[in-house]
Amino acid sequence: MSYPITGSCQCGGVKYRLLCAPEKVVACHCKACQKQSTSAFSITAFVSADAVEFEGEMQEWRRTADSGNINAARFCPTCGNRIYHYNPEQPDQIKLKPANLDDTSILQPTAHIWVSQKQSWFTIPDGVIVMDKQG
Incomplete structure (x- = not known):
């Protein structure tokens, strides 16, 4: 795999470049991720914030996770595609929603x-x- 890899939301209003390989890729089966992905699980690629370059306007939505941490989500305001999640107390770590990469x-x-x-x-x-849980 050669980097960077590009990605975008469904409408193309948000574009990004992933500059290097993710630290890890995880499938989450929690009910919140099932709702968010409208599927059996969501896929998350853990990357450093400086490993991704974003272009376009995003909005934010937040919820409190079972751990008590804030789970903030950045998404396209036009098509609603989630682009990434992050904990505001750890802004240097991004949980990229990589199903919208051009090369998956x-x-x-x-x-x-x-x-x-x-x-x-x-x-x-x-x-x-x-x-069984987050670990």
Whole structure:
């Protein structure tokens, strides 16, 4: 894989360049991620904030996670696509929502978290880390 990789929201109003490989890629099966992704789980690529260059207007929405931390989400105000999440107390770490990358071949999660809330029909692949909660 060669970097940078480009990505964008559905309407193209927000574009970005991922400059290097993610630190890790995780699939989260919690109910909040199921609602956010409208799927069985969401995929998150953990990257340093300086490893991504963003272009375009984004809005923000926040919620308090079970841990008590704030989970802030940045998204396109036109099409609503989530671009990334972050904890305001750790602004140097971004939880990129990488399904909107132009090349999604990096989307091979090495861990599945919150499997205590996963859909019963989904089978987790062999060889990955599995956690009942966040860990």
